[in-house]
Amino acid sequence: MKKLLLILTALAVLAGVLTYSTLWASAGPAKGPHSIIVEEGSSLGSVAGQLAKRGIVPGSAGTYKMMARVFGSGDPIQAGEFEIPDGASGAKVLDILQHGQPVQRLVTIPEGMPSIMVWERLMREKLLTGNIPVPEEGSVLPNSYSFKRGETRAAVLKRMRDAMTKELDALWAKRQPHSVVNNKREAIILASVVEKETGKPSERRMVAGVYSNRVRIGMKLDADPTVIYPITKGKPLGRRILRSELNADNGYNTYARPGLPAGPIANPGKESIAAVLNPAPTKALYFVADGTGGHVFADTLQQHNANVQKWYAIRRARGEM
Secondary structure: OHHHHHHHHHHHHHHHHHHHHHHHOOEOOOOOOEEEEEOOOOOHHHHHHHHHHOOOOOOOHHHHHHHHHHHOOOOOOOOEEEEEOOOOEHHHHHHHHHHOOOOOEEEEOOOOOOHHHHHHHHHHOOOOEOOOOOOOOOOOOOOEEEEOOOOEHHHHHHHHHHHHHHHHHHHHOOOOOOOOOOOHHHHHHHHHHHHHHOOOHHHHHHHHHHHHHHHHHOOOOOOHHHHHHHHHOOOOOOOOOOHHHHHOOOOOOOOOOOOOOOOOOOOOOHHHHHHHHOOOOOOOOEEEEOOOOOEEEEOOHHHHHHHHHHHHHHHHHHOOO
């Protein structure tokens, strides 16, 4: 009799194992794909309810936790957003949460993007929530920032600002004696002008050197982007600058008075900030476009005027004048 009971018990256990192993290998009832967010510090127990409720895994939350303990590995689950493909078994779901790659969502801020456009980019991102004011110009470090679905725009913007503060502190510590900026705000202001004046990375220190020379001798910077900023807040002007705009004395226009503009005209990248803190040693006071996307530099006005005529000839050949 005891032997029979042992046999029946063994058969029942085997049947249970077979039943649950079949269930473990089965997909949940809801058609996928599914997106699931696992918060930092979550355990499988806290996530199982979400999985079962949404039909991502078969059975109840309790059943899934029990199957995971019996059939799954003991590895912890990761925090992040995960994509669960259609037809994924309970075993596959656990493996994705434990070892899969979380979904990487990025918002990218290019070097030289003005704050009004940073604000527009964050407000357009539909997976973010909440409202934010337009950030202070020059307060955001251009880079690519990851975010989670449903995260607040304020939280993402804070990371951008914190990154600028950290990067500026690190770069300021390496400031060279021949830099003309006296504080971190001046560094951001001049770096924003350098950023808008050249899109060629190899030129940044040279452009910074020219502007540093002008600041040092009290010469006007004559930077076109500083004329445009008060008109568009840094967005493209879309036309030629008017004579009245070149003459406007509004605190930003560096054709109207010497020295730095009243504030940053964009969010400069770390390379432009580094350039104004360690500008190229040069005697150049002028530069003009060379037709290749870069600039040609000159020490004297006579040299510069000759370079300007060459640039005009290039533009005439292109039909731009």
